[in-house]
Amino acid sequence: MNNVNHNQPIAQTAGAYETVSAIIAPIDQLNILSKVEVAKLLDSSQSGLYKLFRSCALAVLNTGNDTDNGKELLERYKDFDISIVQEERGIKLAVKNAPGNAFVDGKMIRGISEHLFTVLRDVIYNNDELSRNPKFNVGTSEGITDAVFHMLRNANLMKPGLDPNLVVCWGGHSINRIEYDYTKEVGYQLGLRGLDICTGCGPGAMKGPMKGATIGHAKQRITTGRYIGITEPGIIAAEAPNPIVNQLTIMPDIEKRLEAFVRLGHGIIVFPGGAGTAEEILYILGLLLHPDNKNIPFPLIFTGPETSAEYFARIDKFIGDTLGAEAQAHYKIIVNDPATVAQEMKDGIRKVREFRKHSDDAYYFNWQLKISPDLQQTFVPSHENMRNLELHKNQPVNQLAANLRRAFSGIVAGNVKEEGILAIEKHGHFELHGDYEIMHPVDELLESFARQSRMKLPGREYIPCYKVIK
Numbered sequence: 001m002n003n004v005n006h007n008q009p010i011a012q013t014a015g016a017y018e019t020v021s022a023i024i025a026p027i028d029q030l031n032i033l034s035k036v037e038v039a040k041l042l043d044s045s046q047s048g049l050y051k052l053f054r055s056c057a058l059a060v061l062n063t064g065n066d067t068d069n070g071k072e073l074l075e076r077y078k079d080f081d082i083s084i085v086q087e088e089r090g091i092k093l094a095v096k097n098a099p100g101n102a103f104v105d106g107k108m109i110r111g112i113s114e115h116l117f118t119v120l121r122d123v124i125y126n127n128d129e130l131s132r133n134p135k136f137n138v139g140t141s142e143g144i145t146d147a148v149f150h151m152l153r154n155a156n157l158m159k160p161g162l163d164p165n166l167v168v169c170w171g172g173h174s175i176n177r178i179e180y181d182y183t184k185e186v187g188y189q190l191g192l193r194g195l196d197i198c199t200g201c202g203p204g205a206m207k208g209p210m211k212g213a214t215i216g217h218a219k220q221r222i223t224t225g226r227y228i229g230i231t232e233p234g235i236i237a238a239e240a241p242n243p244i245v246n247q248l249t250i251m252p253d254i255e256k257r258l259e260a261f262v263r264l265g266h267g268i269i270v271f272p273g274g275a276g277t278a279e280e281i282l283y284i285l286g287l288l289l290h291p292d293n294k295n296i297p298f299p300l301i302f303t304g305p306e307t308s309a310e311y312f313a314r315i316d317k318f319i320g321d322t323l324g325a326e327a328q329a330h331y332k333i334i335v336n337d338p339a340t341v342a343q344e345m346k347d348g349i350r351k352v353r354e355f356r357k358h359s360d361d362a363y364y365f366n367w368q369l370k371i372s373p374d375l376q377q378t379f380v381p382s383h384e385n386m387r388n389l390e391l392h393k394n395q396p397v398n399q400l401a402a403n404l405r406r407a408f409s410g411i412v413a414g415n416v417k418e419e420g421i422l423a424i425e426k427h428g429h430f431e432l433h434g435d436y437e438i439m440h441p442v443d444e445l446l447e448s449f450a451r452q453s454r455m456k457l458p459g460r461e462y463i464p465c466y467k468v469i470k
Contacts, residue, residue, distance in 0.1 A: 017076060018100030023085060024093045024108050026117045035086070052233055053123045055418070056250060057082050059236040060115045061095070061102045063243060074418065084120075093120070115241050115248050118155075122250040125154050130252070144376045148251070148259050149365060155249035157228060157264060158364040164353045166226070167345055168198045168265035170280045171205025172273025172454055173239050182305040182338070183208030183271050189342035191216020191225065195349070198265055200257075201229020201248060202239025205271040210244040228264070232257040234417040235276075253378050254409060258283045263366045266349045267299035269341065270331075272308045274454035275415065278445065279408035281315070283375060285323060286401030288330045292370035297355050299348025300331040303341045314448055321441040322404065323397050374402040381410030381420060383427050386466075391434025391442070400438075407432055407442065414465025415455055421465075429467045436470050443468040 058080050062073060081096040093116065102112045130136050130147050137143035152158055167190055171183065187197060187209030197213045199206035210227040217225040229245035232254050241248055251257040261268070262284065270281060284300060287293060302312050312333050319327050334341050353363065361368050379385065389403050410430055413420030424430070432439065446468070449455050455462040 019077070019080070019097040020100050020103050021096045021098065022094075022103070022106075022108065024095060024113055024116065026091070027110060027113055049123065049127055053119065054080070054082055056119045056123065056233055056236055057095075057116055058099075059240045060112060060119055061098045063102070063112055063115070063240045093117070109243075111243050111245070115245070118248045119250060122151070122155065125151065126250075126252045129154070141371065141373050141376055144256070145259065145263070145371070148256050148263060151249065151251060151256070152260055152264060152365070155247070157247055157249060159226075160362070160364050162363065164266040164349050164356065164363050165194060166196050166198050166228070166265050167209075167349075168261045168268045169205065169209040169271065170200070170261075170268060170273065170277055171271030172277050173202045173204040173206060174274060174454055175204045175272055176307075178305050178307050179272050180204060180208050182303075182308075182336075184212035185338040186269065186271075186303065186341050187212025188216045189338045190345065191222070192220060193342055193346050194220065194222060195342070195346065196226040196228070198226075198228040198230065198261065200235075200239055200276075201231050201241045201245050203242055205273060205277075206239065207242040207244065208271075209269070210242065214244060230257055230260050230264075234413065234419065255376055255378055259371060259376065262287060262298075262369060262371075264364075265366075266352045267345050268301070269345060270300070270302045272304045272311050272454070274449045275408050275411045275446070278315075278449075279405050279412060281319075282401050282405035282408060285319065285327050285330060286375055286398050286405060287369065287371055289323070289327060289398035289401060290370050290372055296368055297348065297351045298369075299345055299352070301341055301344060302331055302333045303337075304335065306336040309335045311448075311452070314445065318441050318445045322438055323401055326397060327401070372398065372402065374399060375405070379406045379409055381406075381413040381423075381430070383423065383430060386410045386430040387433060389432065389434070391432065391438045393435060393437065404438075404442070411446070411466050415462075424465045430465060431467050431469055433469045439468050439470045443470065
């Protein structure tokens, strides 16, 4: 079907923001929904499924706007509504009081329309095929990995016929212009070498590599470039999909999102960022520090412009102070050299290909990585759970990395996620307790993020959601 608004769109104003109401048809074939599935989405009593669908849809429609606060977004468009219109030939979506920037000349922007129906696909699949399906035992490590595999397959993100070429790029949504331009240059160098990009799908360091890669692909006449975005419901409002993403999936939670990155990708590049980037770094280090992963190649590069040299020196020192030299040995830091970053990544992915071929592992899904339960089980960042985190050195280093990852995950929730912001408003700051030799580096790192405006979008005041108890 074509992207047609069968009813004449109605533009109006909600406060200072223009809104539009329209009926949208899917661009590509969407699996036909049963009447039961439609009813579940329309019935807000079904475990909050409609509320989840509405909030994710609003975030997608808000692509390009200036908020990174999920609660603020919902309040800004409190009259927004979305419903499914079921017809004999399929379904359409009726949107009411949607952000006006999602439309051009009365028609929804094609990429936003695609992402909107992706939200519908993933919310339904997770609810019906995973959460309620007894064959997926998400209480076990193997069951969680199986669920991640099926979600990625349902989103058509795995390509069995391709050699390894997918680079995961992590970094902050709140970065300065120099850093953003650098991420574009790295993406350009990756694109020239035929490498595809996967990010958290948002702005900043998640958009720049994709934007650069499109130019590199165009110069090489590559028309099949993949720009994959992987997000989750709690973070999508802060990191709405950028316009370049051409394949999107919404994982059920942050842990499955992180696992999707490392199962799908063949190497990781980390750009400057804030608490969310620190969480991602601690996740991959906790994984690579597991004894069972000792011999599995997985290229990991930290990079940024010359102005970011101090940032990465501080990150490196934090890792050394908390996790030690063993963790530092798992990554390379390359400053202000996009071509070398791309060359190193291509060489690293070549080793991944050789290893997978020799071990008869799939190119499209990293089955061999051992991910321990403390990196897979959903962490709910309540005040009690944050206070009770084991932040001390009297534990295996991969477990300490996992617990530090949870601490930073909670801070991300308190910064930008609706439920985290509401919890902070009701109960006050999250408290982090632990040994001084761990908590002092944590406090120093977080303070540096705040000073450098890495916790919020530029120009927006940051109010800490945490207290570090030394």
